[in-house]
Amino acid sequence: MTEAAHPALQRAHAAARLVHRPVELPFETFREDVLRLVRERDGDAAPSEESIARRALDDLYLARACEHGCADAWETMRRQYERRLVGLAMKRGARGADSETVVSDLLGDLTLPAPGGAARTLLGTYAGSGSLWAWLAATLVRRLGRRAARAGSSDIDAVPAGRLAVEDPPWRGSVDRETAAALDRALTDAWRLLEVEERAALSLKHHRGLSQRQVARILGVPEYQVSRSVARAVTKLRAAVERTPGLDRHAADSGSGWELLRQVLASRLASSPAGEPLPHEARDGPTGRPHADG
């Protein structure tokens, strides 16, 4: 297909002109920009119609119009997203006027040159892989998270990454040294052998506490498949624990190696300093966000 073709681009341009009136971005500029971004992102010298159509083309139209300084573009972008961003900032813990300041700063910073000269403006780095709303939300969330981390605030993203020192396996000290090392190795190897989808599903659902629907959306699979991936991953990890040499000696009272591991961890949690909520508590606690149902 020649570059002059791409009916998806022509349709998208016509539709975007309607959506973002009165912003006018010439078709040639739009076409060249989109093809360049798709080439850069997908590494495809001759982007297919499908890879072009997959982009959020009407959002790209507005973002590229901003990048090129087209009349009314920045105002249109601000009008379309500022209120939603303020709402999001408030939901993420920013208070009243502060939420408006954060969003105003963010929208202002989008007009600044992108780091490394990648684009004329920061908004110019948006490549349309997701919607512009999701891109702005990601940028705002990042900014709020960093701000909270700098301030040591407990308002935003206060969920601790973990209470146990990761350098020190929690089971060390509860079983003999050789068994602890074998257990560590077995679990780590089993983890690496999990399918990408299993690892991602387990970490997003049970480490980050996302709902089944959210995980399914990220993974691009049906919701029921998330449960299956998680169950498969746990079965594999559990099998790795059960197979660990030497663990059966310690597991005699507990019934199984997996049970022993759970008991060891429970005892570690009980003896760790109080005051810092467990991840699952923080999600539902007063400083955490409510956990969305799946």
Next chain:
Amino acid sequence: MPTDDPISSEILERLLSSGPADGPCLDADAVAALAEGRLCGDRRTAAMRHVASCADCRSWVADTAESLDDGRVVVRRWRPAMAAAAAAALVAALGWWAVRASAPASPREMVVAAADRMRDGHADVFGEFRPLTNAELAEPGPDAERGGMTLVTPAMSFIEGRPVFAWQPVAAATGYAVSARDEDGAVLFELESSEPRLAYPQALPPIASGTRFVWKVTARGPMGEVRGSRAARRLGDEEAVRYRRGLELLRADAPGRDGAILAAHWAIRFGLLAEAREAIGEPLTGASELERSTADYVARRIGAK
């Protein structure tokens, strides 16, 4: 299942920090696409592999995904209509209010409130949009069957210029002739199919935006011919853009089943029955009355019921 135990988080903590991050960190473009489920192929596989090994990017993706799902509707306000109805019996109303204030809103109230919110936030897209009332949902509507057979899709309106035509099969039919004429009587196409469906051919020019037409199917078999017909319309460009824009906003701002119901009602308002059916799906056990009546309405109009 052991994974419901918080201890699993501690095991995971250990495992997730057990090696270097896989691949380069994500940028906002990739995070947005991943959180929306729009990343495909090798890019998604690489991104997921990285997310499973990098705490920073995992947090970023998770927080963004949560943010896109934020905005769940909670109706707690006292509505004037409810107050009027309750004024006749003040004591009873006060008692009811006490219960009402702590009880979750009904599915219809949730959906109506979500529609209110969408109109308030995006008046340029949602304009006067309202979910269908119970009375509208109960309307029998025109009979989907015209002639001796039922044509299923396209029904009422559709978006793409090359739709898939589908109809209920006729027993012992050996072939089907499919044709369409526009409002002026001009023939849009005349095609043949051996199955009860026909994908509009790529070789023909797409049906123009805004075109209204009647499509007819003639089933041929040993017992003679059976005919069916149905009217359809391809949405105009501006309508299609508005519908898509609204759907995107609904997906972002109205999550969950309420959002799905609202998306179905949004599609119904455009006459997009196939899209409405896709949005509402098959009601599961425990589905609300609104969900069931919406699915029933769509199935009835399409002719699948």
